[in-house]
Amino acid sequence: MTDIELRHLATMTAVVDEGSFSRAAARLGYTQSTVSQQIAALEKTVGGAVFDRPGGPRPVRLTPLGQVVLTHGRDLLTRTHAMVDAIDRFRAGEGRIDIGTFQSLSIALLPRLVVALREEFPACDIRLFEEESDPPRVDDVDLMFYDGRTDGDVEHRKLLDDPYVLVARRGDFPDGPVPLAGLHLAPMVAWPADCDQPRIEAAFARAGVHPRIVFRSAGNDAVLSMVRAGIGSAVLPRLALSRVDDSLTVHELDPAFPPREIYLLWRAGRTHSPLAARAIELALGIAATLP
Incomplete structure (x- = not known):
């Protein structure tokens, strides 16, 4: 069963939706023989026919096995499409970012960063957490503003000196x-x-x-x-x-x-999303403009 391919399930759902192999082929941009070959490959994988083929103008009908395959196949295709959409949004930066901060940064720098991120990524989900734990809990967030460097498995970029x-x-x-x-x-x-x-x-x-x-x-x-x-x-x-x-x-x-040294921290080795990578760039630029 591990040989089931998503393209075969997509072809099967097109046949069900359209009622015939020929109309499914037109919808998918395949030849009718290609549709037949993919359904045959699916049937070989699941061990039985998924369609009754009455022939002529009458629509094809699902077999009981076909109904089982269709039910789970649609769910699998839906989740796959959702995953692809989430990956696309991740690459576009329209994901979620968790940022740790502290009191004075929350007033002086963070509002400008939030505005800039929302302007570039209107659909982004920004979540902020203000605390002053020592050591900072960097693993709990994507990025952490902190007034000092810290030991451990952490990377950092210095933002500014605060006299x-x-x-x-x-x-x-x-x-x-x-x-x-x-x-x-x-x-x-x-x-x-x-x-x-x-x-x-x-x-x-x-x-x-x-x-x-x-x-x-x-x-x-x-x-x-x-x-x-x-x-x-x-x-x-x-x-x-x-x-x-x-x-x-x-x-x-x-x-x-x-002076107090202000840093931006994150867990060492973390692969940043485009949103987090852009947040780092913007934070460095904003920090350079603070008086």
Whole structure:
């Protein structure tokens, strides 16, 4: 039974639909003898006749064996056509892509990437997952935006350097860079210790500076709201400052902290769909335009 060919099943369904070998041949672009040969080959494979042939103008009729073959053959042809269509859509890029991201990238870069992908691939299925697990679960997605490199079976492309800056309520600091020494024991709003905050606090510690943390929140808006309220300043990556208004000022640090490095990660050896490959190209282009 493994010798059944899809073309023989397609010919059989054409004969059933058209009611005769000659009309099936016309529909398929075959000669009538070719149709007869393919049906004969199918009957040899399944071990019996699939059609009763009354002759003359009367239509051919399915045998009981033919009915079994037709029922499963139509289902097989339907699934085959669906597979071919899915492959064609995959090659055209109109498939699904799962992208992992994190808070500031979700605001600064990801919306532009989604718009660009939808413009090029209107039928694409884009699914986004925001988390900041360490290490990142790269195997769960096609692409992962991450603030750093990671060990393991992972490939990466660097997108940009994201410098750390001090954000403060207007008037709390003079214009220009702020010396780190001036932040020693100063009140400060910060992320929780399981976000990017350990890098920031380690950089302070290396400089012998120890700010006094008065509030922690994983939400950038909450951190900035508390800075506006005047309970302390905050050191954040520049990409996190999407909602800075005139009530706040942004200052470079002196000396500057090493910048946060933003990468695009994926599982090593993965063959990208055209959609994922294009997403990588677009992300690199968008990252190059970020201020």
